[in-house]
Amino acid sequence: MTTKEAAASLDRKRVRPRSTPVPAEGENGLFTESWFPVCLSSEVGPGQVIGRQFLDGRIVVFRDETGLVSVLSAYCPHLGADLAAGKVVGTRIQCGFHHWEFDADGWCEKTGLGDPPPASACLYRFHSVEKFGLVWAFNGEDPWWEIPDYPKAEEELAFSVSYDVPALPVDPWVVCANTPDWQHLKAVHRLNFDHEWLYDRIDWTDHSMEYDLEARLDQGEGPALNARVGIYGTSFFRLYGEFMGQWIAALTAFHLVAPGRTQVYYSLGTTRSDGSPEDDARVAMTHDLLFRLGKSIVTDDRPILHSIRYTPGVMTRSDRALAHYLGMVRDFPRSHESADFIN
Ligand code: FES
Numbered sequence: 001m002t003t004k005e006a007a008a009s010l011d012r013k014r015v016r017p018r019s020t021p022v023p024a025e026g027e028n029g030l031f032t033e034s035w036f037p038v039c040l041s042s043e044v045g046p047g048q049v050i051g052r053q054f055l056d057g058r059i060v061v062f063r064d065e066t067g068l069v070s071v072l073s074a075y076c077p078h079l080g081a082d083l084a085a086g087k088v089v090g091t092r093i094q095c096g097f098h099h100w101e102f103d104a105d106g107w108c109e110k111t112g113l114g115d116p117p118p119a120s121a122c123l124y125r126f127h128s129v130e131k132f133g134l135v136w137a138f139n140g141e142d143p144w145w146e147i148p149d150y151p152k153a154e155e156e157l158a159f160s161v162s163y164d165v166p167a168l169p170v171d172p173w174v175v176c177a178n179t180p181d182w183q184h185l186k187a188v189h190r191l192n193f194d195h196e197w198l199y200d201r202i203d204w205t206d207h208s209m210e211y212d213l214e215a216r217l218d219q220g221e222g223p224a225l226n227a228r229v230g231i232y233g234t235s236f237f238r239l240y241g242e243f244m245g246q247w248i249a250a251l252t253a254f255h256l257v258a259p260g261r262t263q264v265y266y267s268l269g270t271t272r273s274d275g276s277p278e279d280d281a282r283v284a285m286t287h288d289l290l291f292r293l294g295k296s297i298v299t300d301d302r303p304i305l306h307s308i309r310y311t312p313g314v315m316t317r318s319d320r321a322l323a324h325y326l327g328m329v330r331d332f333p334r335s336h337e338s339a340d341f342i343n
């Protein structure tokens with residue numbers, strides 16, 4: 001008996017199966033407590049400030065003259081000018097409208113005409129870090145997990161960092177959910193695995209999943225990819241290992257530019273050049289190879305991600321890892337401490 005005949009004999013009603021939904025970013029005014037990239041390090045030089053959209057509002061990223069980067073809410077507590085239109089003065093950001101100055105922690109230290117700074121005059125300061133060529137901000141009061149290091153020190157590595165355009169019309173966690181999605185890795189990305197199941201290989205923590213991937217690209221016709229891959233929080237994918245004779249380290253990191261909108265960044269690394277022209281060429285070749293690989297993976301995903309209404313529904317045994325990850329995202333701590341400031 002076919003499935004169709006079995007269904008008919010049971011006189012089954014057509015009901016769309018749905019699992020418990022995963023809350024969207026911004027639902028009930030809350031966002032997942034994850035480390036989100038907010039810009040490339042190279043976009044904010046010493047003494048520069050730039051404005052960016054983040055969560056459901058606006059932030060500024062500024063680098064003081066000593067090189068320290070801060071991520072603050074964008075709107076001045078005086079009359080609401082966007083501090084991205086201001087400038088950096090020493091270790092402070094100065095508002096362009098009336099020249100109030102704020103320190104790296106977001107406290108007003110000085111007003112333009114010498115009135116004492118009101119005690120309540122402050123910006124929201126995000127916990128931030130600069131890593132792998134990106135500036136990252138944590139959504140939440142206290143970062144309860146860290147962006148992991150690679151097994152090699154960052155100083156030993158050379159990174160090439162860039163944007164992928166256009167932005168994707170989904171939340172970052174939807175993009176993350178592709179990594180534990182075993183069926184899609186085979187169907188969309190044409191990976192041929194040397195191992196049968198995915199779920200049993202995964203090491204889970206309260207905020208991440210990692211596993212050793214052993215696969216060949218192009219349905220087994222392409223090069224081997226033996227790498228440690230993982231998803232961290234709701235906002236980035238990481239991979240490191242051997243590919244085509246090179247040690248590689250790659251992130252695709254997902255900036256939450258607005259609810260339901262993800263800007264993808266690539267941070268692609270390999271061991272730093274020894275300074276010789278041959279080794280410079282090796283680094284450039286590896287960066288190019290990684291960029292083309294990352295680009296082709298995101299390009300494979302685009303037709304799906306540009307039109308999907310991500311709805312966990314009926315699943316099969318191959319979806320076990322995906323179901324586990326979606327459960328993690330569903331229960332992920334959510335908050336929005338900066339809500340009053342970035343809007
Ligand atoms: S609005 Fe910023 S100093 Fe007045």
Ligand SMILES: [Fe+2]
Nearest residue numbers: 178188297301
């Ligand atoms: Fe994918």
